[in-house]
Amino acid sequence: MIDWKPNTAWEPVTSDREPDAASAYTDARSRCPVARTDVYGDIWVVLNQELVDEVALDTRTFSNVVPFFGVRRPPLESDPPEHTRYRRWLNPYFGKKRLDALEPRVRAAAVEMLDDVVHGGTIDFAAALSHPFPTRVLCMVLGVPDEDWKLINDWSTRVDRVGGQQAPGAEDRVAVGEELHPYMAKLIAQRRGNPQDDVVSGLVRAEIDGEPLAEDVIVGIVMLLISAGHNTTTGGIGNAVLRLARDKALQERLRADPSLIPAAVEEVLRLDAPQQAMRRIATRDVELGGRAIKAGEGVWPVFGSANLDQAAHEAPAEFRLDRGVNRHSAFGKGIHMCIGAPLARMEMRIVLEELLARTRSFETAGDVQRPEWPRMGVSRLPLHVTPA
Numbered sequence: 001m002i003d004w005k006p007n008t009a010w011e012p013v014t015s016d017r018e019p020d021a022a023s024a025y026t027d028a029r030s031r032c033p034v035a036r037t038d039v040y041g042d043i044w045v046v047l048n049q050e051l052v053d054e055v056a057l058d059t060r061t062f063s064n065v066v067p068f069f070g071v072r073r074p075p076l077e078s079d080p081p082e083h084t085r086y087r088r089w090l091n092p093y094f095g096k097k098r099l100d101a102l103e104p105r106v107r108a109a110a111v112e113m114l115d116d117v118v119h120g121g122t123i124d125f126a127a128a129l130s131h132p133f134p135t136r137v138l139c140m141v142l143g144v145p146d147e148d149w150k151l152i153n154d155w156s157t158r159v160d161r162v163g164g165q166q167a168p169g170a171e172d173r174v175a176v177g178e179e180l181h182p183y184m185a186k187l188i189a190q191r192r193g194n195p196q197d198d199v200v201s202g203l204v205r206a207e208i209d210g211e212p213l214a215e216d217v218i219v220g221i222v223m224l225l226i227s228a229g230h231n232t233t234t235g236g237i238g239n240a241v242l243r244l245a246r247d248k249a250l251q252e253r254l255r256a257d258p259s260l261i262p263a264a265v266e267e268v269l270r271l272d273a274p275q276q277a278m279r280r281i282a283t284r285d286v287e288l289g290g291r292a293i294k295a296g297e298g299v300w301p302v303f304g305s306a307n308l309d310q311a312a313h314e315a316p317a318e319f320r321l322d323r324g325v326n327r328h329s330a331f332g333k334g335i336h337m338c339i340g341a342p343l344a345r346m347e348m349r350i351v352l353e354e355l356l357a358r359t360r361s362f363e364t365a366g367d368v369q370r371p372e373w374p375r376m377g378v379s380r381l382p383l384h385v386t387p388a
């Protein structure tokens with residue numbers, strides 16, 4: 001039996017000695033596509049594309065009912081048929097029509113935040129933009145007033161901090177999960193009286209068997225959206241800007257031809273997947289990749305590793321703008337595939353468009369800090385920026 005130790009394998013990535021994840025997986029994937037690790041208790045990690053797909057698509061055997069913050073947060077921490085109901089309520093708020101309508105506000109927020117810092121000299125891009133910006137955008141989707149976005153950002157920063165290496169349901173995790181409850185309860189009460197075109201209003205209108213959703217359930221969903229949509233998008237934006245900061249030729253190519261930005265976004269997501277892995281729990285004894293997994297054991301599909309599997313992607317370690325359809329799994333696979341993917345793509349594209357348009361060049365100017373596995377992003381990104 002071969003163990004895979006994320007804390008060891010990932011160390012060159014978190015200490016920024018390796019630019020991306022490729023080296024951390026290649027050897028393990030070829031020797032043990034299903035490995036043991038003790039990073040979150042004793043769990044199995046699934047590293048190659050074929051088996052990641054098997055786990056993600058077989059929701060009966062590999063359940064998502066893993067309460068990570070103590071309370072269950074559907075749709076992520078739910079299985080069908082419950083899951084289907086939640087997706088039906090939420091999907092419309094992440095569809096093209098609403099996102100197109102939102103784009104000017106998202107762009108205006110990006111421009112305002114960039115104009116505050118792009119004056120020449122050195123900035124921490126993580127603190128200035130990649131960390132706070134996704135929270136501000138989530139507030140627009142949820143219906144949280146813009147003047148309150150910093151409050152929500154403080155909360156999600158604390159969620160990030162306790163989220164690190166703590167086990168599901170750990171006391172600190174549960175406590176911080178509860179912190180925003182009174183604020184959200186007030187927002188829900190307001191929307192009950194005066195509905196708008198936002199997620200909270202949509203959830204207030206939703207019904208199960210003719211009964212409205214309980215306040216706790218709505219608060220759980222909203223908190224899931226804030227935490228699921230924040231760290232990940234923060235990572236996506238930070239990883240994209242870091243890559244361009246280190247690759248001047250790529251940076252200049254995208255500045256000269258912004259129509260290439262969407263393809264660059266997909267390659268960043270594939271190579272540096274912000275959420276490297278997700279949780280599942282086996283509902284029965286099952287064999288996977290030659291391993292005997294027991295009912296109740298944790299099984300984590302590692303999407304970030306599948307994205308680098310040469311059996312599924314040509315020259316997987318290369319950054320290529322001409323892949324055509326880029327079938328990466330950075331947003332997951334199957335029924336739990338990320339509901340916020342179109343929003344995240346839009347945010348990444350807008351930040352790159354506006355940053356490239358406002359600068360002549362930017363490069364790293366000091367040590368980059370990265371979070372722990374299974375996240376991949378930047379928690380500190382010092383950039384030297386030369387305005388256009």
Ligand code: HEM
Nearest residue numbers: 075076225228229232233236278331332336338339340344
């Ligand atoms: C680059 C940014 C993002 C990445 C890499 C990402 C990644 C993922 C992944 C891998 C999953 C699959 C979970 C699983 O299989 O268990 C997922 C699900 C989910 N994501 Fe994202 N996400 C991003 C942005 C967002 C945003 C902006 C939101 C906005 C609210 C969001 C909300 C969700 C939700 C609610 C789920 C659960 C969906 C379900 O279970 O049906 N994510 N995300």
